[in-house]
Amino acid sequence: MLTIKNLKAKVEDKDILKGLNIDVKPGEVHAIMGPNGAGKSTLGYVLAGRDGYEVTDGSAELHGENLLDMDAEERARKGLFLAFQYPVEIPGVSNMEFLKASVDAVREARGLEPYSSVEFIKLAREKSKAVNLPADFLKRGVNEGFSGGEKKRNELMQMMLLEPSLCILDETDSGLDIDALQVVAEGVNALRSPDRSFIVVTHYQRLLDYIVPDYVHVLADGKIVKSGGKELALELEKEGYRWIEGETV
Amino acid sequence: MRTELNIDKALAALADQPKPDWLVHWQQQGQQVLSQTAWPTRKTENWKYTSLKSLQGISWQAETPDAVADGIRFVDWQEISIDFVNGRLVNTPKLPDGVTLHRLSDCSEAEGLTFLQKVDSERAGFEFDALNQSLLTEGYWLKVAKDIQVAQPIHLNFISSGADVVTSTQVLVELESGARATIAETFSATAEARVLVNANTALYVGDNAQLTHYHLLLEEGEVRHIGRVTGSLSRFASLSSFHMAVGGILKRKDITIRHRGEGAELSLNGVYLPKGHEVIDYHTTLEHEVPNCTSSEIFRGIMADHGKAVFNGRIHIHKDAQKSVAEMNNRNLLLSDHAEIDTKPELEIYADDVRCAHGATIAQLDKSLLFYFQARGISKKEAEVMLSFGFINELLDALNDQPVQTLLRPLLATLFAQKQADLARHIL
Ligand SMILES: Nc1ncnc2c1ncn2[C@@H]1O[C@H](COP(=O)(O)OP(=O)(O)OP(=O)(O)O)[C@@H](O)[C@H]1O
Ligand SMILES: [Mg+2]
Numbered sequence: 001m002l003t004i005k006n007l008k009a010k011v012e013d014k015d016i017l018k019g020l021n022i023d024v025k026p027g028e029v030h031a032i033m034g035p036n037g038a039g040k041s042t043l044g045y046v047l048a049g050r051d052g053y054e055v056t057d058g059s060a061e062l063h064g065e066n067l068l069d070m071d072a073e074e075r076a077r078k079g080l081f082l083a084f085q086y087p088v089e090i091p092g093v094s095n096m097e098f099l100k101a102s103v104d105a106v107r108e109a110r111g112l113e114p115y116s117s118v119e120f121i122k123l124a125r126e127k128s129k130a131v132n133l134p135a136d137f138l139k140r141g142v143n144e145g146f147s148g149g150e151k152k153r154n155e156l157m158q159m160m161l162l163e164p165s166l167c168i169l170d171e172t173d174s175g176l177d178i179d180a181l182q183v184v185a186e187g188v189n190a191l192r193s194p195d196r197s198f199i200v201v202t203h204y205q206r207l208l209d210y211i212v213p214d215y216v217h218v219l220a221d222g223k224i225v226k227s228g229g230k231e232l233a234l235e236l237e238k239e240g241y242r243w244i245e246g247e248t249v
Numbered sequence: 250m251r252t253e254l255n256i257d258k259a260l261a262a263l264a265d266q267p268k269p270d271w272l273v274h275w276q277q278q279g280q281q282v283l284s285q286t287a288w289p290t291r292k293t294e295n296w297k298y299t300s301l302k303s304l305q306g307i308s309w310q311a312e313t314p315d316a317v318a319d320g321i322r323f324v325d326w327q328e329i330s331i332d333f334v335n336g337r338l339v340n341t342p343k344l345p346d347g348v349t350l351h352r353l354s355d356c357s358e359a360e361g362l363t364f365l366q367k368v369d370s371e372r373a374g375f376e377f378d379a380l381n382q383s384l385l386t387e388g389y390w391l392k393v394a395k396d397i398q399v400a401q402p403i404h405l406n407f408i409s410s411g412a413d414v415v416t417s418t419q420v421l422v423e424l425e426s427g428a429r430a431t432i433a434e435t436f437s438a439t440a441e442a443r444v445l446v447n448a449n450t451a452l453y454v455g456d457n458a459q460l461t462h463y464h465l466l467l468e469e470g471e472v473r474h475i476g477r478v479t480g481s482l483s484r485f486a487s488l489s490s491f492h493m494a495v496g497g498i499l500k501r502k503d504i505t506i507r508h509r510g511e512g513a514e515l516s517l518n519g520v521y522l523p524k525g526h527e528v529i530d531y532h533t534t535l536e537h538e539v540p541n542c543t544s545s546e547i548f549r550g551i552m553a554d555h556g557k558a559v560f561n562g563r564i565h566i567h568k569d570a571q572k573s574v575a576e577m578n579n580r581n582l583l584l585s586d587h588a589e590i591d592t593k594p595e596l597e598i599y600a601d602d603v604r605c606a607h608g609a610t611i612a613q614l615d616k617s618l619l620f621y622f623q624a625r626g627i628s629k630k631e632a633e634v635m636l637s638f639g640f641i642n643e644l645l646d647a648l649n650d651q652p653v654q655t656l657l658r659p660l661l662a663t664l665f666a667q668k669q670a671d672l673a674r675h676i677l
Contacts, residue, residue, distance in 0.1 A: 073626050098627075
C-alpha cells in the first residue's frame with residue numbers, strides 16, 4: 001500500500017524528517033506516537049503534497065506509484081486522505097458544495113459517474129448522522145465556527161464520503177469528548193477493510209483501545225525510533241518518551 | 250475637456266435634432282462647462298489612479314442604430330423589462346397602476362425643467378456630468394405614486410452597440426411617500442460594440458418609501474462606462490442599492506447618497522471583478538446631512554490577471570447630523586501578482602455624537618485554504634474559483650436578499666468560472 005524509504009524533508013531550510021521508513025500493507029493500522037514537534041504532522045503534509053515541504057531524499061510510494069511526483073489533488077484522487085490536525089475554516093463555501101466538489105473529483109478520477117444532487121444530499125445527510133453532526137452543518141461554511149470536536153467529526157465525514165484507500169488521521173482524537181471519541185473510533189472501524197489502511201497519529205493510548213493497531217511506531221526527531229505491537233503504546237503511556245530516547249542514545 | 254475628448258460628431262448630430270428650447274439651453278450650458286473643465290489627469294485628485302487615455306484618439310459619434318439587442322434577461326424573476334438601445338426606449342411595456350414612465354422629450358417645459366432641476370441639485374463636481382448634460386437628448390422619469398407598493402420588479406435593460414458611439418442617459422427614479430419598489434438597472438453591450446456609456450441615475454426616495462435598487466455594469470469588450478448614481482433619502486426612507494461591475498476597458502461610477510430626512514436608512518453594497526486589463530473605479534460618498542440616519546456600506550473586489558480596481562469610500566457626517574450611524578467596509582482579494590487595488594476610506598465627521606467605522610483590507614488567496622481543497626481532490630483552478638466565489642458569496646449571504654441570491658449568484662458563478670462549465674459546476 002504505502003512504502004516510505006529513508007524519507008528526508010525540510011521546511012523553510014529546517015530539516016524535519018531525517019530518514020524515515022515505514023511499510024504499510026493493505027488492511028493494516030499503524031499508530032504513530034511521539035513527542036510534540038517530532039515531525040508527525042510534517043509526515044502527513046509531505047505525503048499529502050503540501051507546498052513548502054521539500055523532500056530532500058528518499059521515496060514514498062502508494063500502490064507502487066511514486067507519490068512525491070504528484071500534485072496534492074492527484075494524491076487525493078489516488079486514494080490518499082489526510083484528516084488534518086487543524087482543519088481550516090472556509091467562509092463563503094458551504095460544506096455541501098465543498099463535499100460535492102471533492103467527491104465528484106475523486107469519483108471522476110476513479111471513472112465513476114458524479115452523484116446527482118439529490119443522491120448526494122441523501123448520502124451526505126447519512127454520513128453526517130453517522131458522525132453525529134446535525135444536518136444543518138452541511139449548509140454552513142466549511143468548518144466555519146465549528147468547535148474543535150465538530151471540525152474533527154467533519155474530517156471524518158469527508159473520509160467516509162471519499163472512501164480512500166490510505167487514511168492518515170492526524171490527532172483526530174484530540175479535543176474530542178468521550179462520546180465523540182467512540183464515534184470516531186466506530187467510524188474508522190466501520191471503514192476497516194482488507195484493502196484499506198490507516199496511519200493513526202495520536203498522543204493517547206486510549207484511542208488505541210478502540211482502534212486496535214497492528215503496529216505502533218514512535219517518531220522522534222524526524223525518525224522512527226521504535227516500532228512494536230499494540231503493547232508498545234501501553235509501555236509508552238507508563239514510561240513516557242524519555243524511556244525510548246534513553247534507549248536509543 | 251473638449252480638446253481631449255473628441256465629441257464633435259456627436260455634437261453636430263445634436264444640432265440636427267428637433268427639440269424644445271429648454272433642452273437646447275440645458276445642453277449648451279453643459280457644453281460650456283465641458284469646455285471650461287480641465288481634462289482629468291493623474292494629478293486630479295478624483296482621478297489619481299484611473300487613466301482616461303482609453304477615451305482619447307476616438308472620434309465619438311451619436312448613432313442610433315436599428316439593431317435591437319437582447320441584453321440581460323433574468324430567468325424566473327417575473328420582472329417588467331424595459332429595454333433601451335443606445336439610450337433609446339425600444340419597447341413600451343404595460344406598467345402597474347401607480348407607476349409611470351415619462352420621456353424627457355415628451356415633457357412639458359415645466360415638467361422638463363423640474364426633471365433637470367432634480368437631477369442638477371444632486372450633482373457635485375463630477376467631471377462627466379458636463380458630458381452628460383452636453384449630449385443629453387433623452388431622459389427617463391420613472392415615478393411610483395404615493396403609497397403604491399409595486400410587487401413586480403422593474404428592470405431597466407440598457408444595451409449598447411455600434412462603433413465609436415457615445416451615449417449619455419439620465420434616469421430619474423422617484424418614489425413618492427410610502428411607495429415601495431424594486432428597480433434593477435443592467436448595462437450590457439453587443440459583442441462588437443465600441444462605446445462610451447455615460448449613464449447617470451438619480452434616485453429620490455420619499456418619506457417612508459422603500460427602494461431596492463440594482464445597478465449592474467455587465468458590459469464586456471471595448472466598453473468604457475463612466476457615470477454616476479445619486480440618491481436622496483427623505484424622512485424614514487429606506488434604500489438598498491447593490492452595485493456590480495465586470496468587464497469592459499474602463500468602468501467608473503461615482504455614487505453619492507444623501508440623507509436628507511431624519512430616520513433614513515441606507516444599505517449600499519457592491520462587487521467589482523476586473524480581470525485581463527480591465528479597470529474598475531468606484532467612488533462612493535455618503536452624506537449624512539441630518540440627524541438619526543443609518544448607513545451600511547460593503548464593497549468587495551477581486552482583481553485577477555492585470556486587472557485593476559480603485560475604491561474610494563467617503564463618509565461625510567455634517568455638523569448637525571447627531572446620532573448618525575455609518576459603517577463602511579471594503580475587502581479586496583488579489584489573484585495575481587500583476588493585479589492592483591487602490592483603496593481609500595475617508596471619514597469626515599463634524600458632529601460629535603455619532604457611531605462611525607470604516608475598514609479596508611487587501612489579501613491574497615490563502616495557500617493553506619487552497620491546500621485543503623487539493624487535499625480533497627479538488628484541482629487548484631477549481632479551488633481558486635470556489636474560494637473567490639466564496640469571498641463574494643459571503644457578501645451576498647449577508648445581504649439576505651432573495652433576488653441577489655437567485656439572480657446574481659448564477660450570473661456571478663458563470664463569471665467566476667470565466668465561462669468554463671466544469672469550474673462553475675459546484676458554485677451554480
Ligand atoms: N512552516 C514551518 N516553518 C518552520 N518550522 C516548521 C514549520 N512547520 C513545521 N515546523 C517545525 O517542524 C517541527 C515538526 O512539526 P510537526 O508539526 O510535524 O510536529 P508534530 O510531531 O506533529 O507535533 P505535535 O505533536 O505538536 O502535533 C516542529 O519543530 C515545527 O516547529
Ligand atoms: Mg502534529
